[in-house]
Amino acid sequence: MQQEAERAEQWRQNLTFQSQELGRQRLEIEARREQIQELEENLKRERQQLEQVASELKKNAGLSA
Template identity: 75%
Template sequence: MLYLAQVCKNDFLEQYQLRLLARQETEYLWSIISEETFILLGKVNTLSEKMLVLVKLSPTGEIEKIEDATTWVLSLVQTYLKTGITPEFLQQEAEQAEQWRQSLTLQNQDLARRTLELEARREQIQSLEESLKPDLNYGQQDNS
C-alpha cells in the first residue's frame, strides 16, 4: 500500500523514522492518517529531516520502496490547483451532481407511475373487449 510520509529524526534512538501522513485508498482517493504512526528507518543518510516521501509498504508493514514526493506533489499542484479546483469548487460540483441525481430519481418515479397507469388502462381495455365479444358474436348470429 502507498503512503505519503514525512521523514523525522528520532533523537532518542538517533535514527530516522517516517511519520505516515496519508494512505492511498484508490487511484484518486487518499485518506488522512489522524493518529501518529511512525516507521523506523534506521541510520539512513540519503533522506533529510522534514522531507516528504512516498513509501510503499508490504501487507506485513515492511518498506518495499521509498521515493521523494516532490515530483508527485508538483504534479498535484499542476493538475488540480493550477486549474482552480478548490474544495469549494468540488463541493459545488458534488451538490450539483446530487441535484441531478434527485431530479433523475423523480423523473424515473414519474415514468414508473405512468407505465403502471398505462398497464392498468391496457388491462381495462382488454377486459372491455372481452366483455364485448359475446355481444359481437350474438349480433353476428342475428344477421345469418
C-alpha cells in the same frame, strides 16, 4: 468542489424523480391496457350474442313466411 457535489446531488434527485414518474406512468398504461382488453372481450361476447339473436330472428321469420 462543493458546487460540483451539489450539482451531482441535484442531478441524482432529478433522475430519481424521473424514474419514479416513469414507473407511475408504466403502471397507468398497464392498467389502461387491461381495461381495454376487458372491454374488447365484452364487446366480442356481446357481438356473438347479437349475431345469435339475429340468426334466430331470421330463422323464425323464415318459418313464419
